[in-house]
Amino acid sequence: MKVIRSIFQMQEERIEIKKKNLSIGFVPTMGYLHEGHLSLIKKSKEENDITIVSIFVNPTQFGPSEDFNKYPRDEKRDLQKCEENSCDIVFLPEKNEMYPQYFFTFVEVEKLGEKLCGKSRPTHFRGVTTVLTKLFHIIRPDRAYFGQKDAQQLLIVKKMVEDLNMEIEIIGCPIIREEDGLAISSRNVYLKENERKDAILLYQSLKQAEELIKKGEKDPLRIKEEMKKTVLSGKNNQIDYIEFVDTKTLDPVSKIKGETLIAIAVKTGTTRLIDNIIVKE
Numbered sequence: 358m359k360v361i362r363s364i365f366q367m368q369e370e371r372i373e374i375k376k377k378n379l380s381i382g383f384v385p386t387m388g389y390l391h392e393g394h395l396s397l398i399k400k401s402k403e404e405n406d407i408t409i410v411s412i413f414v415n416p417t418q419f420g421p422s423e424d425f426n427k428y429p430r431d432e433k434r435d436l437q438k439c440e441e442n443s444c445d446i447v448f449l450p451e452k453n454e455m456y457p458q459y460f461f462t463f464v465e466v467e468k469l470g471e472k473l474c475g476k477s478r479p480t481h482f483r484g485v486t487t488v489l490t491k492l493f494h495i496i497r498p499d500r501a502y503f504g505q506k507d508a509q510q511l512l513i514v515k516k517m518v519e520d521l522n523m524e525i526e527i528i529g530c531p532i533i534r535e536e537d538g539l540a541i542s543s544r545n546v547y548l549k550e551n552e553r554k555d556a557i558l559l560y561q562s563l564k565q566a567e568e569l570i571k572k573g574e575k576d577p578l579r580i581k582e583e584m585k586k587t588v589l590s591g592k593n594n595q596i597d598y599i600e601f602v603d604t605k606t607l608d609p610v611s612k613i614k615g616e617t618l619i620a621i622a623v624k625t626g627t628t629r630l631i632d633n634i635i636v637k638e
């Protein structure tokens with residue numbers, strides 16, 4: 358496994374891979390790797406000759422009062438996990454090389470980036486799409502792998518690739534959960550013991566919504582009321598949003614019909630958690 362830290366060296370390496378006509382699968386991450394990330398690596402390995410994982414805690418996707426400085430980092434453990442999972446290359450760019458002093462160019466997917474998480478994190482998706490554009494240009498993957506855990510991000514990345522004619526196939530992968538249903542996230546380490554049990558209520562409320570829809574309920578407002586009760590039964594939980602939206606436009610739906618994304622964001626203690634399910638009527 359090669360560990361590459363410079364952009365130039367990564368580009369050189371990619372040129373060599375392409376000369377050999379090998380396909381590249383790319384898994385962008387912010388590190389502190391867990392089973393969710395590993396599922397993306399596994400999928401990439403199945404579908405490509407070479408799998409490249411990037412680890413970069415991207416400053417531009419954090420707001421000024423967010424957790425950039427305390428975001429969990431453990432490079433040694435991450436490299437070990439990549440090695441164990443037979444990654445070919447790990448790309449760990451330096452912050453100053455990715456964002457030199459005079460950096461003025463941003464990529465923004467309008468509309469989709471303003472909804473759901475974009476309301477409380479207004480510059481978040483612009484940071485995500487900017488760093489991904491840079492990484493896509495440096496690595497030029499054939500396919501890139503993203504988790505459905507970040508459903509809005511996945512949709513936005515697909516839209517960016519389509520709108521900007523990037524020749525990359527974006528592949529969405531299922532949410533990996535703990536045994537009790539909590540969606541695995543690097544940020545789960547922030548949860549204190551009493552918060553951990555309240556965190557499970559996000560998934561429980563999503564399952565509850567699914568059950569109600571199965572029984573014939575079609576009104577998002579009524580379902581949302583039930584979900585709220587469940588989530589707020591955890592005293593550490595504060596709801597940012599619970600939304601029922603169209604899977605393509607992220608516009609709110611007034612009735613459950615066809616495919617609906619139910620997305621939830623909650624602050625459990627000081628930790629912001631997100632989760633979602635897609636229901637089909």
Ligand code: AMP
Nearest residue numbers: 386387388393503504506507532533541
């Ligand atoms: P992050 O390191 O949090 O930026 O995540 C990197 C990639 O891993 C993103 O595409 C996430 O959607 C994906 N991911 C994070 N958690 C999970 C999970 N529990 N299941 C599946 N994919 C995940």
